[in-house]
Amino acid sequence: MTDKPIAPTAPASADPAAISTVMIARQAILDDKRMVVGYELFDRSTVTGAHTASSDAALLFNALSYASSEALVGRKLVFINCTHESLQGPHLELIHPERVILKVRTLGPQATPEEIAQLLPVFNALRARGFRLAFNQEVLRRAYAAWLPLAAFIKLDLQAFKPELAEPLVRFARTYSMATLVAEKVETAEQHERMTALGLKMFQGYWFAQPTVVKAKTVGPSQAIVLQLINMVRKQASVAEIEELLKKDPTLSFNLLRFINSSGFGLSCEITSFRHAVMILGLKKLFRWAALLLTTSRSSATPPAVGQTAVVRGRLMELLAAELLPPEECDNAFVAGVFSLLDVMLGVSLEHAFESVALPQPVVDAVLHGTGVLAPILELTRACESGDEEAFARTAEALHLSSRQVNWAHLQALAWAEDMGGSD
Template sequence: MSQDVFFTREPVINKQRAITATRLRVHAPACGDAVAALDAIGEDWPPARPVFVSLAGCAPDASLADWIAPEGAMMEVGAAQLADPACAEAVMQLAQAGVPLVLGDYKVGTELPPGLGFRFVMADARVQPVTIRVPGILLATGVADPLAFDAAVKAGYGGATGWFFKANQTTAKKLAPAHAQIVRVLNLVRRNADPKQIEDALKQDVALSFKLLRYINSAGFGLMCQVQSFRHAVVILGYDKLNKWLSLLLVTAGKDPSAPALMQAAIARGRLMEVLGAEFFPREEHDNLFITGAFSLLDKLLGAPMDTVLEEMTLPDPITDALLGNDGAYTPFLKLARACEDVSAGALRELTHSLGLEANQVNRAQMSALKFADTLEF
C-alpha cells in the first residue's frame, strides 16, 4: 500500500442539522492504493453512520472489485466520471455486489448509465435548482454558512455536506449563566476540591448531573460497572478522569441548532488528539490532549470569543496555548486534527510527516475518533 494515502472528511447534515453520515475523501494516486488504505482501517471503521467514500486524485476502476466494503460504506462517484466506460463498469460491479452508491457533482442534463441507482445525489446549491429531478435524495454542496444551509433546505434540498456550521458567529461578550456554572464545577475539580462541594455545585443543575453520569456510563468509557453518583465516580475514576468527562458537559452545553454537529466534531477532534498523542506524551497528559481538541470549538458552541471563555477557566498552559493559536506542545496535534477536516490533504500530509507519523496511523486514528464520538449521545 502506498504511504501517500490520506483521509480527510466532512459531515453529511440532515434538515435538522444533525450529522447523519460522513463524507470521507480518500486522497490517493490510484484507486488500488485507495482500496488498500480503506481495507487497512479494519476494526476502527465507524459502524454507527453511513460513510460516503469519495476518491480524490484518482477515479474508480476495476481495482474496486478487491474492496471489502464495511457495513455502512457507500461509494461516491462523480457524475462526469461515469462517462468513462471503465469507470461505469467498475461502479456497476460494485453496485451488483451490494455496495450503495452516491452520485457526486450532479449537473442538469448529465446523462447517466442505465441500470445504476443512487441513494444520494449531491449538487452545488449555488448553481443547481432544486426543481431538477434526481435519482436519489438531493444533498447540497457549496454551502458556506448556516444561512445558506437554511436557504438550501427551504428550496427543497434534503440536507447538505460540509463544515458550514463552523461559520457560526460569536457575539456574546461573556458566558451565559448555565455555561458559567459548568466552568465553576470544572474549576473545582481541577483544584481537587472536596467531593461534597463539587456534588453540591452539580446539584444546582440536575440536568448536568444526569448528563455527566450518562457520559461516564456510555460505551465509549468502557467501565465494568455502572456509576450511580458523583461520589461513586470520584472513587472509581479519580479527579483526573472526571475532569475529562466534566469537560464534555461544557462542550455539549450549546443551544444553537448546529450544536449537535459541532459537539460531535469537537469530540472527534479530542479523541484524535488523544490517540495520536499517546506515544508523545506521558499518560497523565492524555486527557489534556482530549480536552484541547474538545474545547477547540467552544467559541462556536458557546457563542463567545475563545479568549473570553478561557479567562474563566483554570487550564494548563499547553491547552490554552493551542486554543489561542500560540506555539506549544499540543498545538501541532490540534493543527493536524483541523487538517483532517480540509478539502485537500496538503496540510495534513505536511503535519503528519513533521510529527514523524505515518498516513495509516492518522487514517486509523481519525476513523477510531469518529467511532468514539458516535458512542456518545448528544
C-alpha cells in the first residue's frame, strides 16, 4: 500500500513561517474480505519510527483541523491511541464521535482497584456522548471486569500471548462483552487463518500492510486574526459578522472548512459556506476551537515554550476550578489561564492585549486585577510554575486543596499540554 505525500493547497496569503508539516502514520484495519474498514493513526511528527499514545490530542487536532483528514482516512473508522489524561481534554468536544474510536490503555499490573474504578465515570461520559472505546486484551483480566462491558472493540495483540491461548481469550471476550474483536499484529498467514477460524472478522498487521507515513501541510493563521475571531465570539456577534471576518482571512477560513468537513466531525455532506460552518459548529465550540488555535499559531517573536505554558495554565486552572467552582466557571478558568500569557504571546502589555478581545468579566478580574473567584486559582497556578514552595503552600491552603490534589492536577495538565502540541 503506497501513499503519495498530501499537500493541500494553502491560501495564497498564508505566511510561509506559519506552514509546517504533520507526519502521521496510519495502518489499515481490514475485514474478513480484506477490505479496509478503518485506520489506526500514530503521530510521527516528533517521535520518528515509534508508536506513541502520548500525542493523541495533538494528532486529533492537527488531523481533523489543520490537515486534510479526508486524504488521511477518507470515510473510514479512525482509531486514536489515547492517554487517560487526554480522554478528559476539551479537544474531544470538537470531534464528532461517529467515526472516531478511542483506544485506551489499561493501567498496568500495579494498578489498584480504586485507580481502575476512577476511570469508569470518564468512560461512561464519553459513551454517553457517542464515543466508542477500544481496549487491548489486558481488559480481559479479572481486575478490569468493570471495564469490559464498556468495550466496543477489543484488540488482541497476537505477539502478546501464546497461540494456544487465542481460543480461550476469544471465548472469554465473547462471553463477557459485546465487543467486536480485532486481531492486531498479524504477521503470518498461519496467524490469520487461526483467528479467522475463531470467527474474527477484523484484522491489522504487517501481513496485510505496514504503517505508511502521510505528510500533510498545516497552515496556521496569525494570532491577531484568531484574537479577532475570539473577540467576535465572546461578544456573540451575528453569524453574518463572523462570516465577514472569515471571508477576509483565507488562512482562518481554510482551516475552519477543513475542520468542519473532516471525517471526525461526521457530516454527511460537504460544507462550503462559512455561514453554514459557523451555524453547525455553534459559538461555544467555535470559541474553543479558536482558543486552542491561538496557542498553536506561530509568531516569530514568541518563544515556542510560551504556547505550551499557556496551555498548561489553562488546563491546570480548569482542573482546579472543577474541584472548587460550579461547572460554568471551568471554561472561564481555562480562558483565564491561557490568556494570562497574552502579553508574552503578543508582545504587548496585558492591558493593551485585553483591549483587543472581549472576555468574561471573571477572566478580566483575575488576570488584570487579581480579584474575583478565579484570582486565587491563577495565583496557585503561577506558584506551581515558579517552584516557590512558600507561595504554593499558602495558596493551596487558602483554597483548601492538598498538595497531592494540586500536584496530581499539575501532572495531568502537563501531560494534556504535551498532547495538545502547545510547543509545536
